[in-house]
Amino acid sequence: SFFNIFTIVLLLLSAVRIVLAESIPIGLSLNSSHPSIFQSWMNLMDGACSSLDIASFYWTMTNNDTGTHESSAYQGEAVLNKLVELSGKLTVRIAVNAPQQRQPIDDLRLLSDSGADIRIVNMKDLTSGVLHTKFWIVDKKHIYIGSANMDWRSLTQVKELGAVVYNCSCLAADLGKIFEAYWFVGENHSIPSPWPSSFSTHYNKDTPLQLPLNNTPSSVYLSSSPPSFCATGRTSDLQSILSVIDDAQSFIYIAVMTYQPTTDFTLPKRYWADIDTQLRRMAFERRVKVYLLISCWANSQPLMFPFLKSLSSVYSPNGRLDIQVRLFVVPSSASQKHIPFARVNHNKYMVTDKVAYIGTSNWSGDYFLSTAGSALVINQTGSPEPSVQAQLKDVFERDWSSQYSTPLTQDTELRDLKDLCSNI
Numbered sequence: 442s443f444f445n446i447f448t449i450v451l452l453l454l455s456a457v458r459i460v461l462a463e464s465i466p467i468g469l470s471l472n473s474s475h476p477s478i479f480q481s482w483m484n485l486m487d488g489a490c491s492s493l494d495i496a497s498f499y500w501t502m503t504n505n506d507t508g509t510h511e512s513s514a515y516q517g518e519a520v521l522n523k524l525v526e527l528s529g530k531l532t533v534r535i536a537v538n539a540p541q542q543r544q545p546i547d548d549l550r551l552l553s554d555s556g557a558d559i560r561i562v563n564m565k566d567l568t569s570g571v572l573h574t575k576f577w578i579v580d581k582k583h584i585y586i587g588s589a590n591m592d593w594r595s596l597t598q599v600k601e602l603g604a605v606v607y608n609c610s611c612l613a614a615d616l617g618k619i620f621e622a623y624w625f626v627g628e629n630h631s632i633p634s635p636w637p638s639s640f641s642t643h644y645n646k647d648t649p650l651q652l653p654l655n656n657t658p659s660s661v662y663l664s665s666s667p668p669s670f671c672a673t674g675r676t677s678d679l680q681s682i683l684s685v686i687d688d689a690q691s692f693i694y695i696a697v698m699t700y701q702p703t704t705d706f707t708l709p710k711r712y713w714a715d716i717d718t719q720l721r722r723m724a725f726e727r728r729v730k731v732y733l734l735i736s737c738w739a740n741s742q743p744l745m746f747p748f749l750k751s752l753s754s755v756y757s758p759n760g761r762l763d764i765q766v767r768l769f770v771v772p773s774s775a776s777q778k779h780i781p782f783a784r785v786n787h788n789k790y791m792v793t794d795k796v797a798y799i800g801t802s803n804w805s806g807d808y809f810l811s812t813a814g815s816a817l818v819i820n821q822t823g824s825p826e827p828s829v830q831a832q833l834k835d836v837f838e839r840d841w842s843s844q845y846s847t848p849l850t851q852d853t854e855l856r857d858l859k860d861l862c863s864n865i
């Protein structure tokens with residue numbers, strides 16, 4: 442009868458579980474109550490029985506790339522070995538950005554020899570961007586999305602945040618459409634316009650998927666960039682960020698590696714203030730508190746800081762303006778300093794009083810105009826127990842108030858930042 446079907450559907454939906462996953466770099470004293478990204482990937486692979494689709498930027502899962510013998514590369518190697526094993530048994534498909542000259546391709550060669558199907562997406566030719574997305578789809582049922590690259594450092598030497606959604610074939614099918622778009626351009630080398638209807642979606646910022654996540658009523662959708670990769674119905678990543686910001690009532694917490702109101706690597710460089718303007722507007726018109734936790738490391742783009750300082754000048758306790766910026770530094774021991782491209786906070790998420798946004802993009806113009814990225818948006822407005830939103834808020838507050846974060850104020854001398862960022 443109808444009621445039986447209804448009960449079964451409810452039971453199936455109530456098995457939908459979302460878990461935040463974190464990589465906390467070795468040596469940091471931050472407590473995480475979430476599973477590690479390493480554990481989450483291993484669990485996903487242990488449970489896999491038919492298929493695994495991975496969208497990725499580049500692959501360096503062993504430390505062959507650095508020619509070092511880092512014991513902290515073990516986790517990356519374990520993931521690669523497990524993937525090699527699965528590649529012989531299941532349908533494993535990998536979409537990867539076209540490797541740039543000096544990028545190693547050993548892992549990809551090994552996976553391909555083991556039976557994985559690999560397509561190279563040449564974003565440089567297609568949009569002058571890169572394929573920067575990082576997500577997994579397992580058995581067309583479970584998904585992982587987040588900041589971690591397929592890089593051994595992402596599991597032990599870089600701070601990362603992602604989410605795993607288990608038992609959610611609707612969402613997996615929708616992320617599958619984004620994957621199929623990469624898969625298509627990887628073979629065809631051109632971007633369809635318009636995209637065929639098989640890439641269209643019903644789930645977006647206006648009509649999200651409604652479901653209980655960990656038994657909390659939630660509405661959920663996936664956004665994608667660049668706009669030329671969005672089929673009918675897909676919310677672009679920028680529109681999604683702007684709408685989440687616009688919807689906030691009391692606070693907006695943003696943790697991203699890079700924040701810049703400019704384009705950075707597409708020439709000519711342009712001023713690009715879509716997000717910046719929206720943040721200032723919210724602080725002024727609605728008195729929403731805006732906190733940004735930005736990463737600072739030896740490779741930080743120096744021009745990022747004057748713009749951040751400008752944003753943090755929108756601060757006046759009497760005038761009820763509250764934009765604050767802090768810089769997060771991951772300290773390194775003498776030996777950790779020798780690991781290239783490590784020891785940085787690589788998170789890319791936002792949490793407001795209602796919504797959790799977990800993405801894969803840096804926040805500068807290129808990432809929304811030409812680079813392929815994606816995000817999971819979870820809206821728990823009105824839920825008595827906004828579980829994911831509350832967990833993400835806890836992560837932000839932990840990092841914001843930790844010993845690793847330093848306020849960037851009008852008194853901060855920009856020339857001191859070089860020491861702070863490459864320091865310790």
Ligand SMILES: *[C@@H]1O[C@H](CO)[C@@H](O)[C@H](O)[C@H]1NC(C)=O
Binds near residue numbers: 456458607608
């Ligand atoms: C998925 O749901 C089934 C029951 O519907 C449950 O047994 C299983 O543990 C769930 N999987 C995960 C990873 O939560």
Ligand SMILES: *[C@@H]1O[C@H](CO)[C@@H](O)[C@H](O)[C@H]1NC(C)=O
Binds near residue numbers: 470472
């Ligand atoms: C982490 O948790 C332990 C045990 O609960 C506690 O003793 C320690 O102070 C916590 N560390 C931080 C940095 O919060």
Ligand SMILES: *[C@@H]1O[C@H](CO)[C@@H](O)[C@H](O)[C@H]1NC(C)=O
Binds near residue numbers: 503505547548551
């Ligand atoms: C890494 O280097 C070792 C030793 O040279 C080699 O056996 C192994 O195949 C390399 N790994 C990959 C993925 O190329």
Ligand SMILES: *[C@@H]1O[C@H](CO)[C@@H](O)[C@H](O)[C@H]1NC(C)=O
Binds near residue numbers: 628629633
């Ligand atoms: C690429 O896709 C377009 C549109 O679907 C199609 O017309 C064209 O034949 C395809 N080219 C290749 C090389 O597959």
Ligand SMILES: *[C@@H]1O[C@H](CO)[C@@H](O)[C@H](O)[C@H]1NC(C)=O
Binds near residue numbers: 646684795
């Ligand atoms: C979240 O859901 C509420 C209630 O359905 C809706 O009014 C609001 O616009 C949604 N927010 C976002 C950012 O999608």
Ligand SMILES: *[C@@H]1O[C@H](CO)[C@@H](O)[C@H](O)[C@H]1NC(C)=O
Binds near residue numbers: 698740741787803
């Ligand atoms: C993000 O931005 C930084 C600084 O511009 C850059 O070094 C990095 O490659 C970008 N992409 C990733 C992987 O986050």
